[in-house]
Amino acid sequence: MQFRCVTFHSTFPRCFSARPGAAERDIRRRSRLAAAFALLAVTACRAVSTTPSGVAPSEPCCLDLGRRIATEQRVGAIENRRFNHAQYWVALAPSLRSKALRTTPVGASTHGRALRAITFGSGPTTVFLWSQMHGDESTATMALADLLGWFALADGQRDAARDRIASQLTVVMLPMLNPDGAELFQRENAVGVDINRDVRRMSTAEARVLKAVRDSINPQFGFNLHDQNARTLGRPGNQRVGIALLAPAADVTNSFGPVRSDARLVAARIRAVLEREIPGRIARYDDTFNPRAFGDLMQAWGTRTVLIESGALPEDADKQRLRRVNVIAILSALNAIATGDFKNESADTYTSMPVNSGSAVDVVIRGASLVIPGQPPVRVDLSFNYDDALRQGRARVREIGDLDEVVAFDTVSAAGLFMHPAPAMLAEQGGKRWLRTGTTVQMTLRRGQDATSEVVREFGAKP
Ligand SMILES: [Zn+2]
Incomplete structure (x- = not known):
């Protein structure tokens, strides 16, 4: 059993400036963020096991539960994959009134749109999920809305899996990291920069916020949520890829240290569950180390990071079926981390996946x-x-x-x-x-x- 104390910065990261001259607003933002994460720090700084062991899953999870959440908690106000920041946060409002969720302002986009983190649970293992850093990749953002509906359920409507996640994990979501891009449904941010190629320079407001939140919560697990080219094929087989997974490389040698190895097992669990939902349509993303990309660096910084890329499914023009697949994938991963059961997966379940290879x-x-x-x-x-x-x-x-x-x-x-x-x-x-x-x-x-x-x-x- 590995024990680990999560450390927090004594001074809050000074990188929230969305625009030059915004120093005063920065200070206010920093104070708010620091206060909001203080509670998290108290719980997470206990010496805890990052890999809860000896806890067997108490019930089959999470294919059926994920399907049920995707149906019963579906946020109907978001009907297709093109929605903007204002529409999204209005749609989330009913869930965010729940005492089970804590919403924290964490900064602003280049055009001043609010970036917010939503926290669920107070467990010792911190999991960070961020979505839509590419503005036209909204599938997981929709799925997070549906999962938040489940997290927000009142006492008496809960089930064992939800309570287990709440007690074992602190789940921090940062949905729609690139709201300016989402406004035009484009990949890049408002100044044309691909935020996922900005990890070295941190020239964009959005990249700085993502890094600052990561540094403030020091998550043991991370989920980097994207949509890939809808024409991508998996080989062998040449089938259109529905979901691509990756435990990104943490260095140029593409090695599997303890952090990436754990991420690989979490990805393996996701594959194992999804093969029952979209058989044959799961593939592995290209694992070449990219020193400009967040997923790779998150892994290098010690966060067990899994990339989930939504591709395309037949008859799913607005990705509503893939939205449901994302709910199942994320729920399964959270549950497997909460129980420690991901450790029972085989690395072969990951390495035997077809591989993203070219496009049709x-x-x-x-x-x-x-x-x-x-x-x-x-x-x-x-x-x-x-x-x-x-x-x-x-x-x-x-x-x-x-x-x-x-x-x-x-x-x-x-x-x-x-x-x-x-x-x-x-x-x-x-x-x-x-x-x-x-x-x-x-x-x-x-x-x-x-x-x-x-x-x-x-x-x-x-x-
Ligand atoms: Zn992307």
Whole structure:
């Protein structure tokens, strides 16, 4: 059994400045944060076991419970994956009135939007979860809202798993770390910086807040919650990845010390549970050490860190099914940490996962003859991607030519047929026409070379 005393900074980190000249506000913010975390410090500074041992799970957990929470506690005010800071905190308000939750201002974004930490439980092991540091990656932010509804339940509505988490863990959530990015549904923050590449320079207000909260609570476990490219494939198998997991490397040698090894077992537990919810759709994220990324550095700083990346599932354009998967994943991990049962997982459950490897295109049309007026037809394959891989609105041409090795989610066999781009797809100069990659797709697949022949299928907006 390993004993560990969580240490806190005697002076609060002086890095909350969202804007130059905000020193006074900083001091006030720091005082509030320091006071709010004081209680946490008292409990967490006891000498405690970071790996509670000999505690067997008292009931099966947490697939069924997670499914139930995702349904019964679903925050209905958040209906799709595009919501902003104001909408989110209004949606959370009913849960945050619970005495079981403590909300702490921890700073502000570049544009001055409040960043808040929400704390549940008063146990000896501190777990830190932060979401949406990329503004267009909101799936886990939705799941945290649903879990907060469960944490907020009144006495008499609780169950054993919730009480166990409350007594064994201090769970600190920092949802929507990049609210300015969320406002425009873009990856970067308000000055165009990717916060997850800012860990060395700490040039962004949001990165400084994340680091300061981490330093103030010194969590034994951390969850770095993201959405990955929705077109990512897992290999072998070439299946579209629903959830990618990673215990990020803590150094360039990619070694597994005690901290990362524990994180690997927590990830293994998540995989084991999720294989029963989305079988075959879980993969491992690229584990190359990135010295600019928070997950890797969190691991190096001693926090057992797991990256959860939500990808895509069929028929899930607004990621509501993946939201439910996140609830199950996070709940299972929290419970396994609270019981210490993650130690019973096998590292092989982690290492045997398929691996994120390349990506598919949305559509490939194979073997058609491309008809550009004034030129002889050319036999080609043509691929295109929708601007939004999940909502499938506007699409753009990605590649034209021999695409035999390209994997697509939708393959159209068009041998013997003719592709007719609409005039709007063609650039024209000096009476000559070009079809270029990147052009918005607007074309028909027809039986003949003649532009009036029978239409087999249309792509994009109607010509
Ligand atoms: Zn991300």
